[in-house]
Amino acid sequence: GAVVSQHPSRVICKSGTSVKIECRSLDFQATTMFWYRQFPKKSLMLMATSNEGSKATYEQGVEKDKFLINHASLTLSTLTVTSAHPEDSSFYICSARPGTSYNSPLHFGNGTRLTVT
Amino acid sequence: GQNIDQPTEMTATEGAIVQINCTYQTSGFNGLFWYQQHAGEAPTFLSYNVLDGLEEKGRFSSFLSRSKGYSYLLLKELQMKDSASYLCAVNQAGTALIFGKGTTLSVSS
Numbered sequence: 001g002a003v004v005s006q007h008p009s010r011v012i013c014k015s016g017t018s019v020k021i022e023c024r025s026l027d028f029q030a031t032t033m034f035w036y037r038q039f040p041k042k043s044l045m046l047m048a049t050s051n052e053g054s055k056a057t058y059e060q061g062v063e064k065d066k067f068l069i070n071h072a073s074l075t076l077s078t079l080t081v082t083s084a085h086p087e088d089s090s091f092y093i094c095s096a097r098p099g100t101s102y103n104s105p106l107h108f109g110n111g112t113r114l115t116v117t
Numbered sequence: 118g119q120n121i122d123q124p125t126e127m128t129a130t131e132g133a134i135v136q137i138n139c140t141y142q143t144s145g146f147n148g149l150f151w152y153q154q155h156a157g158e159a160p161t162f163l164s165y166n167v168l169d170g171l172e173e174k175g176r177f178s179s180f181l182s183r184s185k186g187y188s189y190l191l192l193k194e195l196q197m198k199d200s201a202s203y204l205c206a207v208n209q210a211g212t213a214l215i216f217g218k219g220t221t222l223s224v225s226s
Contacts, residue, residue, distance in 0.1 A: 032212065034212075034213045036216075042219075043204060043216045043217060043219045044160070044204070044216045046215065046216075049213055091157075095214075103147075103148060103165065105162040105165060106162075107162070108159035108161075109159060110158065110159045111157075111158070
């Protein structure tokens with residue numbers, strides 16, 4: 001089945017530093033990947049759509065200069081949280097779907113637990 | 118606008134049947150998905166409906182009524198391991214999924 005790998009699974013950083021999260025599709029190509037954020041006991045909120053070879057599309061209220069997205073290849077998208085602050089502490093999850101059919105489900109990475117101290 | 122509603126919490130006992138409802142109001146509709154998420158883990162796909170009716174998959178079934186903006190997930194023969202959050206998600210514009218707030222199901226013995 002389709003596998004999405006996300007790294008790191010956990011990261012602790014100090015305020016003001018930047019953190020990069022990688023999302024890879026291991027056995028399929030993904031021209032589009034999706035980044036979600038989840039606060040404790042809350043649902044997944046779509047942050048942005050990552051497009052291979054072009055700029056990401058950000059959801060309303062998400063700062064594009066703070067959450068930098070790069071989709072340099074058909075199997076890799078990265079999310080960089082710049083100048084992190086404690087309020088950025090959250091669970092970040094990437095997802096992608098194989099093929100072009102919108103009927104196929106999104107497959108999720110295992111998520112990255114970010115803690116900013 | 119978009120709105121996806123689910124009950125926040127539900128409880129049930131082992132061996133029972135539970136139905137988790139989801140109502141949605143979205144500007145577009147290209148199908149509805151149900152996911153299961155255990156605490157601290159990524160969501161896993163359970164079922165998908167794009168046409169009206171019931172889809173059955175072992176102990177899990179999902180129903181959709183597009184005219185009513187309504188879906189439910191039916192879990193039969195509940196097991197302790199079914200304790201998790203169940204997320205209703207709508208494919209609104211053909212790309213990303215928009216998720217409801219999830220229903221936390223607690224199964225007791």
